[in-house]
Amino acid sequence: LPQLGSILLCALLLAASLVKAAPSADEVTYLPGLAKQPSFRQYSGYLHVGQNKHLHYWFVEAQSNPESSPLVLWLNGGPGCSSMTGLLTEHGPFTIQPDGTTLQYNDYSWNKIANMLYLESPAGVGFSYSDDKNYATNDTEVAHNNYLALKEFLRLFPEYGQNSLFLTGESYAGIYIPTLAEWVMQDASINLKGLAVGNGLSSYEINDNSLVYFSYYHGLLGTRLWTDLQNFCCSQGKCNFHKNPNLNCTLRMEEMIQIVEESGLNIYNLYAPCAGGVPGVYRPPGGKFPPLSQSLLQTLAAKKGLHLEPPCTNSTASSLYLNAPQVLKALHISPEAPKWSICSSEVNHNYNRLYMTMNDQYLKLLGTKKYRILVYNGDID
Incomplete structure (x- = not known):
């Protein structure tokens, strides 16, 4: 009986470790620029896709009940623009200030109710990179790599494997999100519940x-x-x-x-x-x-021709912050990664757009009658 008790105890400890198995090496324990460190956990590192691509992610847990809150993937568009813009200037937990060194908490952060996964995709965007430095890609390859990155994230964070998943993004994510959803909807192990696209290119x-x-x-x-x-x-x-x-x-x-x-x-x-x-x-x-x-x-x-900077934006503060040595260290950025910029001209210029419309993808998703889909657009943009 004592031996049986030891076996049961080991089994329980193993189960507990599997339930909470986030990669400790990726945890951001101190983030420069904050007057007070957050109460929620956050992680930054790389999701390794295929044999030579390394996609940077920054994951922030929900501020309350992360274990039951939905998991939301966010992608900015471009193609070739960084999702760190979404995190630092749109709906992330912190907002970069004009001095390029200070962060303030965002009262309207999506992580108040959701676990937010910000992914820099494709390779060559932001801190994401490829070993061979070949950044020519296309819609089909990006969709598959984003799916593989999501699978890798769920392998590293199995505690979120059964949480409701929502795929979200803006601009060229109007292509990224539906094409990614095509892959995810075929995977019964992923609990896809819906998608949302803001000001997206769908046609x-x-x-x-x-x-x-x-x-x-x-x-x-x-x-x-x-x-x-x-x-x-x-x-x-x-x-x-x-x-x-x-x-x-x-x-x-x-x-x-x-x-x-x-x-x-x-x-x-x-x-x-x-x-x-x-x-x-x-x-x-x-x-x-x-x-x-x-x-x-x-x-x-x-x-x-091409202009890197999206119109009427000023990414100086974000660039100063994200390229600061102490921030690179805090976010576990690889020395192989490119210097961060809001958009990559190399990725954009070598990107092969294969879809002129997302009609087929949306019809396929709607035909299942399983997913909640939100497509929203501003009236002055």
């Missing part, structure tokens, strides 16, 4: 066509240009601003896009000041598009 055609109406109804276009767009791009009550063979339509669209791009207005909040708001501050991301599928906006973007 180039809808994106291009809606931009014209947005611009006109927000007072950016004059009557003459609006009338010309209607005359040259519309027929029988339907307008095609996306891929119109009429040269006059193309010329008017170029004029319209120039107004939107080079006005110095804040495209993320039309009524807010624009950081660095000068003509020509914005150059839409380049990237490789499928032949014969280039919309007018994509073609113009390729002509005008």
Whole structure:
């Protein structure tokens, strides 16, 4: 009987270790810039994908009841932009201050109710890297690698394996999230409950066509240009601003896009000041598009080249903070990682976009009648 008791005790201890098995080497025990260290646990390190890719993650536990709170994956867009922007300037537990050294707690942090996993993807973005430094990739490869990273996270943190999972993101995550969900929904071991995409790119055609109406109804276009767009791009009550063979339509669209791009207005909040708001501050991301599928906006973007900094943003504070030696040490950043920047020109320029719409992905997800799906957009961006 004593021997049986010892066996049971060992079994219980083993079970307990499996329930709480977060990698202690990744725990952030001291985060520079905070007046007071947080009461919740946080982890930063790498999720190793395939044979040579290392995706940086920063995981913050929910402020209360992390064991039962949902797990939320967050991806920023680009393609090629860092999810640290989401953590430090949007809905993370800390907000970077203009001095680039100080963090303040965010009253509206999502980790008040959820365990937040911020992933820098694909390799080459932020602190993520590849051993061979080859950062050419595409939508299909990124979706699979994000799935593998999620599986690796759940292997390292098995205590969250049964928590409700939500996949979320913004901008080009309108492609990342549904394509990732296709992988996750096939894996019965993952408790996927839903997804949310904010201001996401889900259709180039809808994106291009809606931009014209947005611009006109927000007072950016004059009557003459609006009338010309209607005359040259519309027929029988339907307008095609996306891929119109009429040269006059193309010329008017170029004029319209120039107004939107080079006005110095804040495209993320039309009524807010624009950081660095000068003509020509914005150059839409380049990237490789499928032949014969280039919309007018994509073609113009390729002509005008690449600008790293998203329009009307100032990432100086985030860059100063994340590249500080004491922060690199606190977050366990590999010496092989690139210097942090808000977006990677190399990733963006070598990114092959394979999807023009997410219709099939959403129909597949909705057809299961299992998932909660939120697609939300601002009215002034």
